[in-house]
Amino acid sequence: MSARAVYGIVAREFVRFLRQRGRVLASIGRPFVWLVFAGAGFAAVFTGRNQIDYRVYMAPGLLGMVVMFGSLLAALSTVTDREAGVLRMVLVAPIRRSTIALGKTLGATLLGTAQALVVAGLLLPVVHLRPTLAGALLGLVAVVLSGLALGALGLVLAASIRSIENFAGVMNFVIFPMLFLSGALYPVRHLGVVLRAVAYANPLAYGVDLLKHALLGAWAEAGYGGELPVLLDCVALAVFAIVGLALAASLLGREGGVTRTALRGRP
């Protein structure tokens, strides 16, 4: 395992992200769009109004959403790297495929975490949510673990999907169910058995649940805090991250990862 190579991959992801102004602004603005539009609509039909303001209830979910967009979509760089040829240069370097997967996943985690921290700094004061110190620390743990799990998942998708168009299509198919079945917008426990089962196969659900533990502790009695044990959330996210990393590493190492692109259009 080469620490310097991992650092090189992470640093490049971060530099590239910062140069894309539109992407930076969109990632910060997106949760506020949801807060205003989805927040207004859902608040009107939300039954827990007497106990908790819907916008407060939404805050952990919105932070989870920021991590999801930040870390899951970071995998886009792996798809563009393949198309631009950069991935071949990385694959011919004397490093293991697992080192590449780790670097890419840590890069995605860093992007998701950085975006979530910036958004938290703006969003929490807006909804008048002041977490305790313990809550803030748990929130950070939740964001980092979610970033790892979602970053690894994104990489698995990116390593198995060859073209940008396909990747965009699959991402849309993944992102919205993942968001709606995460508890970000409504509690998972109100869902039927089948959807609830699907929700528990969703890494974001554990991340959002952990964020609710971190930020909505004051409303736990009323039933709006985290629903699963904190430890279970953490373990589930760690398992997603580790399984995802292993899978991504083997997919990246799979023959054809480089060469099918290299041989495209050639007999």
Add this chain to the structure above:
Amino acid sequence: MTTAAIDARGLGKDFGAIRALDQLDLEVREGEFFGLLGPNGAGKTTTVHLFATLLAPSRGTARVAGHDVVREGLSVRRSIGLVFQDTTLDRDLTITENLRFAARLWSLPERVARPRIDVLLRQFELLERRDDPVRTLSGGMRRAVDIARGILHQPRILFLDEPTAGLDPRARRSLWARIRALRAESGLTVLLTTHYVEEAEPCDRVAVLDRGRLAALGTPAELKQAAGVRSLEEVFLAHTGHPLAETDGG
């Protein structure tokens, strides 16, 4: 100079039903300038990718810099530099950023990488453009950065896969001057693939590949003599039965 830089025995590769490389027996000597000549689709890139451990062989074995390409992939990759047919640079990063990224991938410490990058940039006349994004560079300059990237970690063997594809004549000339200087300086083994016959003239030895098979092997002079012709171009024609590709790249 008796050890083989590359030693392939019965090396072959299939893609599904397509036999990209049949059974290649090839020895490239240390310090040699070796040309792999052939029309498009002859199996040149497949051969290079097998040597670079980017592909797993379907049959046969190969040792590169003394390491087995299947079992010792990391050691092989540590000993080689590979300049791909198409650029592998990150167009959004500057020249320096690209080289620094490569230095980290090859685990070069910053104190080693920094002066080495400076030297290469001076050698390749890229100093003034070092902080410009790669997307703003000409094709010739990009190629120069690709090569700088390929030799940054001081490999023992350098693979150049169709390095002049898409370059104008001037850029080609300066590229060959650079390769000559590098070889004179470091005794680097260079394996070049090309479908431009004239580019293989300065090679110590040339192998002609055709449809995945080795059609001829020898010094340019030997090959011309054996075929009773005056130019490598005619050797090529005699062995492959078809004219050279007119197109660039591919």
